[in-house]
Every structure is written in C-alpha cells, then in structure tokens.
Amino acid sequence: xxxxYTRIAKDGLWNNNIVFAQILGMCPTMAVTGSxxxxxxxGLATTAVLVASNTLVSMVRNVVTPDVRIPVYIxxxxxxxxxxDVGINAWAHDLYKVLGLYIALIVANCAVLGRAxxxxxxxxxxxAAVDGLMMGLGFTxxxxxxxxxxxxxxxxxxxxxxxxxxxxxxxxxxxxxxxGYKGYLxxxxxxxxxxxxxxxxxxKRILDKRMAHRCVALTSAxxxxxx
Amino acid sequence: MNLEQLRGMFAYPGAVLGGIxxxxxxxxxxxxxATLTDIKMAQDRDMKLSLTQVLPGHYENDLLKDTVTLPGxxxxxTVYRACQKGHVVAVVFKxxxxxxxxxxVSMMGVDRDGKMLGVRVIKHSETPGxxxxxxxxxxxxxxxxxxxxxxxxxxxxxxxxxxxxxxDQFAGATITPRAVVKSVKGGLLFFARERVxxxxxxxxxxxxxxxxxxxx
Numbered sequence: 001x002x003x004x005y006t007r008i009a010k011d012g013l014w015n016n017n018i019v020f021a022q023i024l025g026m027c028p029t030m031a032v033t034g035s036x037x038x039x040x041x042x043g044l045a046t047t048a049v050l051v052a053s054n055t056l057v058s059m060v061r062n063v064v065t066p067d068v069r070i071p072v073y074i075x076x077x078x079x080x081x082x083x084x085d086v087g088i089n090a091w092a093h094d095l096y097k098v099l100g101l102y103i104a105l106i107v108a109n110c111a112v113l114g115r116a117x118x119x120x121x122x123x124x125x126x127x128a129a130v131d132g133l134m135m136g137l138g139f140t141x142x143x144x145x146x147x148x149x150x151x152x153x154x155x156x157x158x159x160x161x162x163x164x165x166x167x168x169x170x171x172x173x174x175x176x177x178x179x180g181y182k183g184y185l186x187x188x189x190x191x192x193x194x195x196x197x198x199x200x201x202x203x204k205r206i207l208d209k210r211m212a213h214r215c216v217a218l219t220s221a222x223x224x225x226x227x
Numbered sequence: 228m229n230l231e232q233l234r235g236m237f238a239y240p241g242a243v244l245g246g247i248x249x250x251x252x253x254x255x256x257x258x259x260x261a262t263l264t265d266i267k268m269a270q271d272r273d274m275k276l277s278l279t280q281v282l283p284g285h286y287e288n289d290l291l292k293d294t295v296t297l298p299g300x301x302x303x304x305t306v307y308r309a310c311q312k313g314h315v316v317a318v319v320f321k322x323x324x325x326x327x328x329x330x331x332v333s334m335m336g337v338d339r340d341g342k343m344l345g346v347r348v349i350k351h352s353e354t355p356g357x358x359x360x361x362x363x364x365x366x367x368x369x370x371x372x373x374x375x376x377x378x379x380x381x382x383x384x385x386x387x388x389x390x391x392x393x394x395d396q397f398a399g400a401t402i403t404p405r406a407v408v409k410s411v412k413g414g415l416l417f418f419a420r421e422r423v424x425x426x427x428x429x430x431x432x433x434x435x436x437x438x439x440x441x442x443x
Binding site for chain 2: 060062063065067068072075079082083089093185189
C-alpha cells in the first residue's frame, strides 16, 4: 500500500505534475505568477480546494450515477471555492486584497475537475485526499517556481510581500537579489509567463530524458559483466 | 429497497443532483452568515484607512456614518464628511476616469475652501512598472496634488505638462496620470458646484435626511 502512496506522491509532484506534465490550469498559472508570493498563495488555496474536492468526490462516488456526475462535481467544486473565497475574505483580508481576484479562478482550473474525473471517483477517500494533496503541492511548486523566476528577472526581488501571505514572521523571505535593478518589464507582463513556462517545460523534458538514459545505463551496464 | 434498485429508478439521478444542490446551497448560506460581519468589518477598516490617507488630522465624527449622496459627474457620489467643532471642514469622495487598461478610481479629500488635502488611487489595472507610478509606494507623484485648488491653479493649467498643465507625466506613460488629473479636476468642479450642499451643517439633501442628525 505504501508503494501506492509513493507513486501518488511522485506523480503529483513531478511525473504527472499539473502544470509541467498535464499542462492544465494554465489560466491561473499565467494570471498570478507575477511574483513568487502570489504563486505560492494561489498554489496553497488550490491545494486546499483539491484535497477537499477529491475527498468529497470520492465520498459520493457510489451514490452519484455517471449521467449526472459532471454537474455534481462542478457544484461541489464551485461550492468549495466559494467557501475558500469568503473564508479568506473574512479572516485573512490582507491576503484577499492580493489574491481576491484570482480565488474565483480556481473554479476555472480544469485540474480540479480533472483529478475528480480521472482519479478521485475511482478510489477510496484516503488515496483520493493524498492525491489531491500531492497534485496541489506539485501545482504550488510549479507556480512558485514560475513566479520566482519572473519576479527575479522582472523586478530583482524574491518573495516580496511574503508577510501579507504568511504573516510577519516570514518577512525574512523577502529578499532583494539585485539592488537598484530597474526591472525587465516583459517578464512581469503576461508574455513573461509564457516564456518562463516554455523554458521550464523544455528543461523538464531534458531532465527526464537524462534520467531515463541513466536508468537504462544502470540496468544495462551489469548485463555484459554477467554475460 | 437497496441502493442498486434505487439507482435504476428514472428519478434517481435528478434527485441526487437536487439533493447535492440543496446541501451545497445550505453550506453556502451558512458560510455567508458566518462571515458577513467579519467581511463588513474588514471592508470598513479598508475604507477608513483610505479615508485617513487623504484626510490628515483628527476629526470628531465617524466618517463612514456621516455621508451624503449626490448626483455626480458619473452616477451617484457618496461623500464622506469630516467635522470639527460641529462644522463640516472637509469632504472625501471617489472619482474615476478611464485609464490605459480600465477605470482608475481615486479617493480625494478637499477642505472647505476647495483646497486638496490628498489623493490616493484606490483601484487601477495599469501596466506594472509604467502606469502604476500613481501608487504612493512606487513614486511621490500622487502627492503633487496636495495643496492645489482650482482657485490657485486655473482650470486650463489643471492638466499634465504635455497638455500645457502643471502636473508631471511619467516617462512612457501619459495616459494614466492624465486620467488621474482629469478625474481629480472633475472632482474639484463637482465640489465647487455642490459646495453649499456639501458643507451644510445639517444637510437635508433632496428631501432625504442625511445621517448627520447627531451633529449640531
């Protein structure tokens, strides 16, 4: 069983990463990754929704018939997103001012419905929740990476305004990497998102290929010795 | 009757969808009730903060409660009034104009004599790095309105330098400062037009009693 969970974790974080492998959820990915902090915030909010939606979908999987499953899942996801939206607005209002516009975008993130349809409706609640968590963390990782790269190249800072998201104790994260940097606007604007994502996708392909090569080399190397 | 038989029934899918819709709407209603006051409080806090930014000094009344609503340049304008010793000494209201990428909404504070106390852009979607220099965190530009009035700066001069006025524009971005200057000018004209009604100590506007009854 633990083998299963290792596979779920690997899938969510890397092999089947929502952004880098499934290329889903592009709308929030492009919209919020102007800075690492925004990417992190959006990723964490999406993770919360993914865990809850996967769990709920798995819970009702035996009750819901295939004919109405899509509307049921959409109603569930939309409700969860609204709950997260009003919750953040009420209890983390400063964060809401940064992310507010984008929270509603989680509904439009097809990855959430994708996980319900492709995985959560077929398995029990625990694996479904773990899958939601891992997919969410993978999404968070991708968004924070893209946001970080865009922020550094575009503005010379990293994790600016992190205290709004994580509280004042995390203000140590806020660093100015290039003091007096005038900024490279292109990377803050939407085209920067596409550029960075493109380079990261290419990078992941190269990395995966190298790893596959190494695996092949490792398994084939002992053969001649034995033979 | 077990679940398998139930699932075979014609009405079953509809009933499931309806039931889930009912449950989720219930959850939403509860969440709305639970967060209503907190959200209202947070919004009031935001509003108060932006009010104090354009209205330096101390006032004896609760600005959020002492408001009058008047027909303005674009729709109704809610005017917040600040009192000292029972007299209205300054008013704050929102103005807006079209910027480069959508409306630029500003909050401006004006004293009795039509002199500006402060302006803050509270909502805009201008290009980061160019148009967003209207934010005080990025540039001092927005402070250039302080102390200006239509008496001291004539209406023709109330424009960006490119248009023959007195206000700077930004390198590479004229549209955004032009929009802010235009909206502020409109606000000052609105103030001049409605001055008597805005400053009336116990104003009854257009038959509607304002919320100022407790102020003598």
